[in-house]
Amino acid sequence: xxxxxxxxxxxxxxxxxxxxxxxxxxxxxxxxxxxxxxxxxxxxxxxxxxxxxxxxxxxxxxxxxxxxxxxxxxxxxxxxxxxxxxxxxxxxxxxxxxxxxxxxxxxxxxxxxxxxxxxxxxxxxxxxxxxxxxxxxxxxxxxxxxxxxxxxxxxxxxxxxxxxxxxxxxxxxxxxxxxxxxxxxxxxxxxxxxxxxxxxxxxxxxxxxxxxxxxxxxxxxxxxxxxxxxxxxxxxxxxxxxxxxxxxxxxxxxxxxxxxxxxxxxxxxxxxxxxxxxxxxxxxxxxxxxxxxxxxxxxxxxxxx
Amino acid sequence: xxxxxxxxxxxxxxxxxxxxxxxxxxxxxxxxxxxxxxxxxxxxxxxxxxxxxxxxxxxxxxxxxxxxxxxxxxxxxxxxxxxxxxxxxxxxxxxxxxxxxxxxxxxxxxxxxxxxxxxxxxxxxxxxxxxxxxxxxxxxxxxxxxxxxxxxxxxxxxxxxxxxxxxxxxxxxxxxxxxxxxxxxxxxxxxxxxxxxxxxxxxxxxxxxxxxxxxxxxxxxxxxxxxxxxxxxxxxxxxxxxxxxxxxxxxxxxxxxxxxxxxxxxxxxxxxxxxxxx
Numbered sequence: 001x002x003x004x005x006x007x008x009x010x011x012x013x014x015x016x017x018x019x020x021x022x023x024x025x026x027x028x029x030x031x032x033x034x035x036x037x038x039x040x041x042x043x044x045x046x047x048x049x050x051x052x053x054x055x056x057x058x059x060x061x062x063x064x065x066x067x068x069x070x071x072x073x074x075x076x077x078x079x080x081x082x083x084x085x086x087x088x089x090x091x092x093x094x095x096x097x098x099x100x101x102x103x104x105x106x107x108x109x110x111x112x113x114x115x116x117x118x119x120x121x122x123x124x125x126x127x128x129x130x131x132x133x134x135x136x137x138x139x140x141x142x143x144x145x146x147x148x149x150x151x152x153x154x155x156x157x158x159x160x161x162x163x164x165x166x167x168x169x170x171x172x173x174x175x176x177x178x179x180x181x182x183x184x185x186x187x188x189x190x191x192x193x194x195x196x197x198x199x200x201x202x203x204x205x206x207x208x209x210x211x212x213x214x215x216x217x218x219x220x221x222x223x224x225x226x227x228x229x230x231x232x233x234x235x236x237x238x239x240x241x242x243x244x245x246x247x248x249x250x251x252x253x254x255x256x257x258x259x260x261x262x263x264x265x266x267x268x269x270x271x272x273x274x275x276x277x278x279x280x281x282x283x284x285x286x287x288x289x290x291x292x293x294x295x296x297x298x299x300x301x302x303x304x305x
Numbered sequence: 306x307x308x309x310x311x312x313x314x315x316x317x318x319x320x321x322x323x324x325x326x327x328x329x330x331x332x333x334x335x336x337x338x339x340x341x342x343x344x345x346x347x348x349x350x351x352x353x354x355x356x357x358x359x360x361x362x363x364x365x366x367x368x369x370x371x372x373x374x375x376x377x378x379x380x381x382x383x384x385x386x387x388x389x390x391x392x393x394x395x396x397x398x399x400x401x402x403x404x405x406x407x408x409x410x411x412x413x414x415x416x417x418x419x420x421x422x423x424x425x426x427x428x429x430x431x432x433x434x435x436x437x438x439x440x441x442x443x444x445x446x447x448x449x450x451x452x453x454x455x456x457x458x459x460x461x462x463x464x465x466x467x468x469x470x471x472x473x474x475x476x477x478x479x480x481x482x483x484x485x486x487x488x489x490x491x492x493x494x495x496x497x498x499x500x501x502x503x504x505x506x507x508x509x510x511x512x513x514x515x516x517x518x519x520x521x522x523x524x525x526x527x528x529x530x531x532x533x534x535x536x537x538x539x540x541x542x543x544x545x546x547x548x549x550x551x552x553x554x555x556x557x558x559x560x561x562x563x564x565x566x567x568x569x570x571x572x573x574x575x576x577x578x579x580x581x582x583x
Contacts, residue, residue: 034399104333107333120340122568127522130560138346142357252430259436
């Protein structure tokens with residue numbers, strides 16, 4: 001997107017077909033075979049095998065598991081909570097991340113940009129388990145937040161902050177902010193700044209310029225960031241399990257339980273299929289949002305020309 | 306290209322004006338500080354003299370790091386994590402580099418589908434990769450083996466190598482490869498002796514990315530324990546389900562140090578501004 005694409009000048013297809021007949025092209029690309037074989041055998045095939053597991057009851061084809069999920073209000077409440085927590089986390093993430101992305105692209109001094117980027121990326125290099133552990137330390141009964149509030153005399157008894165849905169949202173937002181910042185920053189970098197200058201020159205206030213020029217042009221990044229973060233929240237397991245304390249179940253926790261605790265694999269597989277389909281729909285939206293970026297740019301370029 | 310179309314810093318800020326710039330600066334650095342705060346709390350707590358996890362620490366001591374090194378549970382998991390991450394990074398680079406090269410340079414039927422397939426482990430939720438492989442590996446009988454865990458990690462981290470190497474390959478002039486081929490180099494020689502040295506930075510960064518993504522992985526590893534041990538994040542997770550003591554925090558801090566070291570290394574190799582765009 002930012003680098004010029006160098007396309008090959010060698011006509012490999014012609015070379016290939018002159019050598020090996022119909023299988024020529026396949027033989028020509030032999031260097032990618034080992035990776036392809038691994039992906040097919042240890043990724044695509046296992047993934048496809050989840051579905052048969054979920055539709056076989058005592059060796060016969062049946063949709064009984066899906067029907068029992070659809071009838072049971074418990075599953076609906078878990079799925080509902082998963083979506084709700086993901087939605088809230090995504091929106092909070094957006095509000096916090098957008099200004100930072102704007103700052104990184106437009107305001108930060110180049111000498112500090114590297115340090116700022118490092119701070120944004122560094123948490124990604126730490127396990128979700130460890131980041132949950134940090135929040136357990138901060139939000140616990142004798143954590144730093146309760147200590148500070150007690151010291152200031154604002155509370156007499158420690159607040160119970162852990163093992164609540166709010167704690168899960170805090171943990172999710174903390175994990176997702178880097179993804180949101182980086183996605184929005186990538187799109188903002190391609191927004192032509194001369195349009196903002198033009199808007200200011202024509203007398204628009206900074207506020208009006210932002211809402212009527214900059215923000216609309218960055219909407220594809222906002223959408224892509226939201227889709228990405230929502231999908232990651234929806235399928236996250238560690239953060240809700242550790243910060244929700246097992247009481248506030250989300251769909252990923254149910255899947256984990258079926259496979260590792262109650263050993264009801266067919267039910268686990270059915271829930272995994274539900275989550276997978278939801279995720280793939282969101283990924284589809286993400287790709288659409290990002291491809292819109294280019295059409296938007298073309299429209300702007302067309303209008304400017 | 307950063308700030309394309311801007312002549313000066315003043316012009317870059319034209320959109321929001323100086324007052325807006327100051328507000329953004331304050332907000333952003335506050336949030337950036339909050340992003341580092343949890344890690345600082347954890348590292349600070351690991352130096353406590355008491356086994357009760359608290360920040361600021363009760364007294365200062367390195368004894369929990371000593372306890373960490375002496376505890377075989379932690380030490381074995383640290384070694385297992387390092388072995389898995391190191392091997393996964395090697396295999397992912399060995400398999401990913403040729404694939405990235407072919408996908409970028411060749412035009413052949415089904416290329417688009419293959420490209421999507423190679424990147425798709427990033428799109429599928431980790432927990433689903435975990436259960437799919439648990440089910441499959443149980444079926445073929447390698448569910449609790451080192452090989453099973455390693456294969457799972459290679460599959461999960463290979464897309465990072467492919468993205469990083471592809472970005473580096475895009476800056477390469479294909480005519481150099483053509484020249485090498487004209488001078489008699491075969492395909493393998495072109496790739497190993499001409500292309501690989503030219504994208505060395507991309508290869509190293511890709512391998513480092515693969516290492517760290519394997520190092521922090523928990524949602525796949527948690528389903529695939531190796532007989533007699535788990536990777537460090539999974540061991541930490543198991544402890545956290547009951548209670549955390551300072552030795553657990555010290556173990557977590559060691560994992561954080563490895564992460565920070567890798568951030569700095571990747572920054573040295575390709576620059577984080579570039580890395581953040583992958």
